[in-house]
Amino acid sequence: MNLRNILFICAVFVFYCSKVSANEVFYLAAEPVIRIGLTTNARSVSITTTDSSLVAVSPDEPQKFLATNKISVSARSYRPPEFDVYYFEIPNIASLQEGDELAKDAREATKEKTFVKLDAKTNMWRVRIGERRETVEEANEFKKGLSEKGFETEIVTERIVQPSTDAVTLSRQIQQGGKTEVRSLIKPTGSSQPTSGEISANLREVMVSGASSTAKFSSLKSVAFGSINERAVPVRFNGKAYRGRIEVFVNSRGSLTVVNAVSLEDYLLGVVPNELSLPAIEAQKAQAIAARTYAVANIGQFGKQGFDLLPTVRSQVYNGHSSESRMGTQAVLETRGIVATYQGKPITAYYTSTCGGRTENSENIFEENEPYLRGVECSLEGKKHFEPFLIKTLRQPAKMRDDKNLKLVRLMSLFAVNGFQLNTAQLNDDWFEDEPTSSELSNWLNQLAVRFGKTFPNVTKDSAKPLELAGILAKFVYGDNYANTLLSEADINYQLAFDDAGEIPQNRRADVAILFRDGFFSLYPDLTLKPNKAFSRARMLRLIEQIYQQKKWFPILQTGASKSSENGKLVLRVGKTDKQFVVRADVFLLRQFGDDFYQVKEAALVGGETVNFQSNSLGEVTYLEIKPTTTTATAERMSSFTLWNTNLSPSAVQSRLSRYVRGIGSLIDVRIARQGFSRRAIDLEIVGTNGVFHLKGGKIRSALRLNEQLFALNKRYDSTGRATSYNFTGRGWGHGVGMCQYGAYGLAKMGVKYDAILKHYYT
Numbered sequence: 001m002n003l004r005n006i007l008f009i010c011a012v013f014v015f016y017c018s019k020v021s022a023n024e025v026f027y028l029a030a031e032p033v034i035r036i037g038l039t040t041n042a043r044s045v046s047i048t049t050t051d052s053s054l055v056a057v058s059p060d061e062p063q064k065f066l067a068t069n070k071i072s073v074s075a076r077s078y079r080p081p082e083f084d085v086y087y088f089e090i091p092n093i094a095s096l097q098e099g100d101e102l103a104k105d106a107r108e109a110t111k112e113k114t115f116v117k118l119d120a121k122t123n124m125w126r127v128r129i130g131e132r133r134e135t136v137e138e139a140n141e142f143k144k145g146l147s148e149k150g151f152e153t154e155i156v157t158e159r160i161v162q163p164s165t166d167a168v169t170l171s172r173q174i175q176q177g178g179k180t181e182v183r184s185l186i187k188p189t190g191s192s193q194p195t196s197g198e199i200s201a202n203l204r205e206v207m208v209s210g211a212s213s214t215a216k217f218s219s220l221k222s223v224a225f226g227s228i229n230e231r232a233v234p235v236r237f238n239g240k241a242y243r244g245r246i247e248v249f250v251n252s253r254g255s256l257t258v259v260n261a262v263s264l265e266d267y268l269l270g271v272v273p274n275e276l277s278l279p280a281i282e283a284q285k286a287q288a289i290a291a292r293t294y295a296v297a298n299i300g301q302f303g304k305q306g307f308d309l310l311p312t313v314r315s316q317v318y319n320g321h322s323s324e325s326r327m328g329t330q331a332v333l334e335t336r337g338i339v340a341t342y343q344g345k346p347i348t349a350y351y352t353s354t355c356g357g358r359t360e361n362s363e364n365i366f367e368e369n370e371p372y373l374r375g376v377e378c379s380l381e382g383k384k385h386f387e388p389f390l391i392k393t394l395r396q397p398a399k400m401r402d403d404k405n406l407k408l409v410r411l412m413s414l415f416a417v418n419g420f421q422l423n424t425a426q427l428n429d430d431w432f433e434d435e436p437t438s439s440e441l442s443n444w445l446n447q448l449a450v451r452f453g454k455t456f457p458n459v460t461k462d463s464a465k466p467l468e469l470a471g472i473l474a475k476f477v478y479g480d481n482y483a484n485t486l487l488s489e490a491d492i493n494y495q496l497a498f499d500d501a502g503e504i505p506q507n508r509r510a511d512v513a514i515l516f517r518d519g520f521f522s523l524y525p526d527l528t529l530k531p532n533k534a535f536s537r538a539r540m541l542r543l544i545e546q547i548y549q550q551k552k553w554f555p556i557l558q559t560g561a562s563k564s565s566e567n568g569k570l571v572l573r574v575g576k577t578d579k580q581f582v583v584r585a586d587v588f589l590l591r592q593f594g595d596d597f598y599q600v601k602e603a604a605l606v607g608g609e610t611v612n613f614q615s616n617s618l619g620e621v622t623y624l625e626i627k628p629t630t631t632t633a634t635a636e637r638m639s640s641f642t643l644w645n646t647n648l649s650p651s652a653v654q655s656r657l658s659r660y661v662r663g664i665g666s667l668i669d670v671r672i673a674r675q676g677f678s679r680r681a682i683d684l685e686i687v688g689t690n691g692v693f694h695l696k697g698g699k700i701r702s703a704l705r706l707n708e709q710l711f712a713l714n715k716r717y718d719s720t721g722r723a724t725s726y727n728f729t730g731r732g733w734g735h736g737v738g739m740c741q742y743g744a745y746g747l748a749k750m751g752v753k754y755d756a757i758l759k760h761y762y763t
């Protein structure tokens with residue numbers, strides 16, 4: 001199945017997506033507003049701006065300008081308003097019949113409704129005339145009118161309680177709202193205003209208080225606070241700035257929920273830098289699309305609580321305006337409206353910090369089995385992965401068979417960059433075993449003469465023979481006639497105690513002896529010097545090495561830690577700064593394998609290697625040796641979570657597991673029963689005194705509280721076969737499914753574009 005053809009990256013907004021044919025895309029009518037639940041249990045909330053531009057708005061109401069820069073919001077019990085109403089009654093009527101007659105007269109004279117009632121206190125009858133009046137002025141006016149028509153009434157005051165329209169509507173909303181935990185009015189009340197109805201007990205209202213008169217009010221509706229100058233002066237909740245609005249409403253606990261209602265793209269500005277702060281624009285663009293896709297696919301995730309997403313790792317980390325970054329904003333803008341889709345729907349865009357080298361199939365960690373959430377290698381495939389990091393040389397690497405000559409390759413390379421003539425394009429055993437040419441010999445000995453501050457020796461073909469060489473070297477090292485003068489015959493004989501010492505003529509014995517005494521000359525394996533056999537290049541080089549070492553003339557190589565190299569440019573951390581170096585095309589390039597350095601044609605610097613190098617007067621690197629890093633070579637190697645180690649006691653393992661697996665009894669052992677594609681433990685077998693239990697999928701990580709469930713488990717046992725210690729060595733950080741964030745960074749550094757990064761991880 002070729003899934004790559006099915007995964008699309010497309011724009012979700014109609015106005016942006018017009019070029020893509022309709023069956024490939026997921027359309028939203030417009031940029032959605034995302035509701036982020038900032039707090040779900042606040043008693044008191046502070047809302048501020050840095051200037052006095054606060055506004056408040058509730059459903060179905062005009063925006064209120066608060067004329068202040070600070071308000072506080074709390075919740076309090078709703079008490080329906082109470083007020084006095086006034087009735088008009090003629091008291092003290094002796095009989096019902098009398099009352100009926102009076103009522104009839106009054107009805108005809110005033111055209112008002114009337115009725116007769118018994119006054120229980122006095123046991124006499126009263127006639128009430130007209131409707132109730134709600135103000136004292138109206139009441140007095142009405143009473144006066146009745147009086148003018150001949151009916152003297154007294155005003156009877158009654159106190160009544162009348163819930164507001166909002167209280168009735170809110171009560172209905174709560175009643176019909178199913179499982180919602182929202183206890184403020186959030187839907188518009190619409191045109192049909194209810195005038196009566198039951199109200200719920202314990203209604204609470206949002207109470208706003210600020211310094212200005214418009215900033216003091218209470219509401220049964222949710223109240224959203226914004227800034228009229230949102231871009232320049234964003235609204236702040238408890239001091240922290242947010243784009244969009246801060247909405248406050250009462251929840252089922254009676255406390256306040258605070259929601260940031262913000263447009264999708266503005267929301268992402270406060271997500272991307274928190275989820276991926278690594279400085280590579282293509283990785284941040286991939287992250288922006290993953291985060292946008294996740295948000296769109298999870299609108300309503302916490303709908304019961306009145307918002308869509310949490311600002312934490314449960315959803316995506318969102319820290320509002322102050323966490324925005326220049327590169328994160330660029331990444332969001334450049335991918336505006338784009339989400340990743342599969343068969344026309346936004347994918348479940350899981351992402352994980354550091355996958356540990358391979359991501360895992362979704363069903364092995366979570367319940368869902370998504371065809372685009374397959375485990376993949378966290379790197380480009382095969383050798384291609386290393387291409388951007390390769391340092392190359394035009395120089396032919398040495399071709400060696402003989403172990404004992406191997407070290408000479410490094411030695412000759414070092415001498416060559418320090419002025420010693422090298423007359424071959426490729427080093428090999430034969431070249432080292434041969435005698436130096438007279439041109440080489442002259443050059444090499446002249447190099448020594450310069451170092452010793454002596455005149456150039458007269459070099460001939462014979463100068464490579466120990467007898468000739470001894471004369472030249474003794475002059476260099478000790479000066480004229482030094483050995484002759486200072487060594488006694490006994491000293492000389494003591495040094496020259498090898499088989500063919502008799503072949504050394506008298507006039508050379510002192511020079512040869514002192515060179516042996518000081519460790520410059522050495523013998524062949526058969527205890528001979530072969531005084532008249534010319535030194536091979538190998539012996540000459542070892543001799544010069546000896547001198548250089550004793551005199552401490554070896555060039556001290558510069559040392560640095562490599563940052564990953566890009567396109568052949570060498571970036572090294574030298575001391576406390578990063579420096580970029582130009583590497584000469586014919587650089588002597590060596591790489592360590594085991595204990596030895598080998599000349600190579602190319603070597604990858606993925607970052608973290610120790611390198612020793614020498615550069616010429618132009619600052620070009622002429623010699624470079626690389627000690628490979630022991631850390632991972634995957635794309636995610638910049639993560640500090642690539643390797644970790646955790647030791648747990650059996651009781652710790654038991655207590656952690658027992659929250660997820662009941663009735664283990666006493667823990668005996670824990671084994672990895674099955675591994676997934678990425679070698680993550682996906683089935684943990686738990687052996688307890690009550691039997692064998694299994695813990696599967698992502699719960700393994702949650703239960704054990706490890707960084708990752710990609711681990712090797714090393715245990716110790718007591719004599720009864722019970723594990724006595726558990727050592728988890730693992731890689732990675734996170735759940736291991738979907739896009740690896742550090743891997744995305746690594747790929748971006750290798751020049752991979754955001755769409756290819758997404759397609760790599762969402763296969």
Ligand SMILES: [Zn+2]
Nearest residue numbers: 355378740743
């Ligand atoms: Zn990875």
